[in-house]
Amino acid sequence: MSAPAIRVEGVSKRFVLSGRGSRTLKSAAMDLVRFRGRGAAREFWALRDIAFEVSAGETLGIIGANGAGKSTLLSLLAGTRPPTTGRITTRGTISSLLELGAGFHPELTGRENVYLAGAVMGIPRRAMRERFDAIVAFAGIDQFIDQPVKHYSSGMYVRLGFAVAVEVNPDILLIDEVLAVGDIAFQRKCIEKMDEFRRRGKTMLIISHDLETIQSISDRILLLAGGRLTGLGKPETVVEQYRTTVRAEQAAAMRRDWGSGEVTISGVTVRNAKGAATDTFQQGDTIHVEIAFDAHQRVEDPVFGFAVSNQAGVKLYGNNTQIEGHHVATIDGKGSVRLALGPNTLGPGHYMLSFSTHSADHKVNFHRIDNGFPIVIEGDRPFEGCYMPVRWGA
Amino acid sequence: MFSALQDVVRHRELLWILVGRNLKIRYKNSALGFFWSLLAPLFMIGIYTVFLKLMKFSMNLPMLVTGIIAWQFAAMSLGDSLHAIVGNANLVTKSAFPRIILPLSMVLANVVNFLLSCIVLIVYLVVERADLSHAAWFPVVLIVHVSLVTGVALLFSTANVFFRDTEHLVSMILLAWFFLTPVIYPDALVLENPAFPAAVQALFFANPMTGVITGYRMALLGWAGPGTAYLLLSVVASLSILLLGLFVFLCCQDRFGDEL
Numbered sequence: 001m002s003a004p005a006i007r008v009e010g011v012s013k014r015f016v017l018s019g020r021g022s023r024t025l026k027s028a029a030m031d032l033v034r035f036r037g038r039g040a041a042r043e044f045w046a047l048r049d050i051a052f053e054v055s056a057g058e059t060l061g062i063i064g065a066n067g068a069g070k071s072t073l074l075s076l077l078a079g080t081r082p083p084t085t086g087r088i089t090t091r092g093t094i095s096s097l098l099e100l101g102a103g104f105h106p107e108l109t110g111r112e113n114v115y116l117a118g119a120v121m122g123i124p125r126r127a128m129r130e131r132f133d134a135i136v137a138f139a140g141i142d143q144f145i146d147q148p149v150k151h152y153s154s155g156m157y158v159r160l161g162f163a164v165a166v167e168v169n170p171d172i173l174l175i176d177e178v179l180a181v182g183d184i185a186f187q188r189k190c191i192e193k194m195d196e197f198r199r200r201g202k203t204m205l206i207i208s209h210d211l212e213t214i215q216s217i218s219d220r221i222l223l224l225a226g227g228r229l230t231g232l233g234k235p236e237t238v239v240e241q242y243r244t245t246v247r248a249e250q251a252a253a254m255r256r257d258w259g260s261g262e263v264t265i266s267g268v269t270v271r272n273a274k275g276a277a278t279d280t281f282q283q284g285d286t287i288h289v290e291i292a293f294d295a296h297q298r299v300e301d302p303v304f305g306f307a308v309s310n311q312a313g314v315k316l317y318g319n320n321t322q323i324e325g326h327h328v329a330t331i332d333g334k335g336s337v338r339l340a341l342g343p344n345t346l347g348p349g350h351y352m353l354s355f356s357t358h359s360a361d362h363k364v365n366f367h368r369i370d371n372g373f374p375i376v377i378e379g380d381r382p383f384e385g386c387y388m389p390v391r392w393g394a
Numbered sequence: 395m396f397s398a399l400q401d402v403v404r405h406r407e408l409l410w411i412l413v414g415r416n417l418k419i420r421y422k423n424s425a426l427g428f429f430w431s432l433l434a435p436l437f438m439i440g441i442y443t444v445f446l447k448l449m450k451f452s453m454n455l456p457m458l459v460t461g462i463i464a465w466q467f468a469a470m471s472l473g474d475s476l477h478a479i480v481g482n483a484n485l486v487t488k489s490a491f492p493r494i495i496l497p498l499s500m501v502l503a504n505v506v507n508f509l510l511s512c513i514v515l516i517v518y519l520v521v522e523r524a525d526l527s528h529a530a531w532f533p534v535v536l537i538v539h540v541s542l543v544t545g546v547a548l549l550f551s552t553a554n555v556f557f558r559d560t561e562h563l564v565s566m567i568l569l570a571w572f573f574l575t576p577v578i579y580p581d582a583l584v585l586e587n588p589a590f591p592a593a594v595q596a597l598f599f600a601n602p603m604t605g606v607i608t609g610y611r612m613a614l615l616g617w618a619g620p621g622t623a624y625l626l627l628s629v630v631a632s633l634s635i636l637l638l639g640l641f642v643f644l645c646c647q648d649r650f651g652d653e654l
Binding site for chain 1: 404405407408411412415418419422484485486487488489490491648649651652
């Protein structure tokens, strides 16, 4: 393995949020008079204790929710902001696309802006002249290259920005959410360019919300959540981890939890047939659930129930121990009941499980957790809802 | 500080391109473009000549015009420098390059302008038969002048990132500075005024602009006023301000990205 192109060691980044947009002399003077320093401002840690390495020639995807710190991380790597703590070492020239066409001046022509952008990245004019035709060809704006860029359409602007950044041939390319802009043809060109870049053994760091694309072009993926590094590894694994978290968060938003409290459901574990905890099943798999409870007093003949709802929270199927004739003996203290649900007949998609425990006469609801547990059903028969045997005829 | 200079040398192409951009944008959409750099001082000299004659002010016109053209360079550079960082926020937050290039490019664009004005000025002085025998000093004075303006420009451009009030403050500072400097009056007005003690006269030249403008008059008008003795004081003050500006700018530049 060659020496790392990027090494990030214990990096944190703190932002100071001042109440107003920017400071004025008056507020500075007031702070001084009140001996507060900048104490009036609030702190915000955009990144906390980030450490990772990127090998030369590697493509690293960066994913995470909005506000997870992805763009901040890239701006630290690009060197436009200093880290508050920690150290960043990079080897080789860096070209950054933190925003397409960021350095363009509206009054200058496309040609002048290309040279300006090249100079910002430290590329000699001679080298830029050699690449100029390739840049214009890639951007596909040859007839407008001598017009001021203020007359460009946003698509042309973005294409020229991307063309400059990739054609300056850096060792390390940092790309922030480029795939989200431009039409499909341009997106395809970008991806081809990135592939070519990769084949030439360049290092790339890419931020994207397009999980399929980033999974296919990255060698590894880094997952950020709330400014912390929560995952780093094989693309499929980390993307799946991210999807699971997102589903859990979505479910948490729909979760309802109430009851009289004589018995509480203390935990629910969803497993596959092999006994591994998961939330993803194939059509026809059996879903194994263990419902752990805690009876705070002696309760006779409790009933345990469950329901399957679709993503919108509509109940598709519900059943309980009483209906199925499974008699749960008197409970007191901790215990658990098991449920094997399946082979499932659900259509592919996202579902949520709800669980409840109540008295045999249904008058007292001990504890009920609605929509608390997301599951995913995968399969190639995209019918809706729950399957029932079907016979079509003429 | 030395490595910062090396950085600038490495990015010198960016510096030239930004200087070009600043000049180009100043004359965008104007039919005469660059000629305005020549026309503006020409008109100024013409207007002063006509009005001073009409009003019957007895004033040394070459002295006045030299002072005003030299002052204009400083005033325009410092006005531009306020926006060197703040006005290029998109560049500063999105790309890494030596930030000092931004204020430097503002000052250098004004140097180009100033030199064009000086061509007009020198032609005028030749017509007026001024004593240009000391003109070899001109480049020396220019270097001190540019050093001084650069130092102050670095301070202003930094201050404006953190305190936007700087913009309003600077116009006051420039107005006061204009009258503290012998722009529209000769240095003798202060130096030969018995009301001012020697300490005040030294302070007068501790204002480095005084030395710069006196220097230009010495070089271009053969001026041998009483101030020549104090010129070194202004040189030292100019270089000190340049060093201070560099120091403050380099210390603060890491925080620009966060503040913008």
